[in-house]
Amino acid sequence: MNARNISGITFIIILLTFGVFALIIVMLISDNLNSKLYDFDTQQEIYAEHQASIEYQKNYKPFTAVFDTETKQFVDKRTARMSVKPYGSSKEHQGMYLLITVDKDGNISSQWISP
Secondary structure: OOHHHHHHHHHHHHHHHHHHHHHHHHHHHHHHHHHHHHHHHHHHHHHHHHHHHHHHHHHOOOEEEEEEOOOOEEEOHHHHHHHOOOOOOOOOOOOOEEEEEEOOOOOEEEEEEOO
């Protein structure tokens, strides 16, 4: 083997090493970004459930509705598909919105649903 072949092999090994490092960095950034988006979705859930609590305390009637983040209003599930833009941001909730249910005792639950 001459010096030229060795330098070619060394170059390929260095190139592969940089490729692996770049892939690892991209994966770490992607996971971190999704984590931030998931945190944002969680904040949406907290806000929607807080608004549901306020709505329930107005008349103490149970309800199930989709929360519209743009208007900050609750929308009937049957019409939400036409009027509410999906706002889930993370991989798990992308293209979804929150269905909020308040039972007769005031217990609140939320669920991410597809339009």
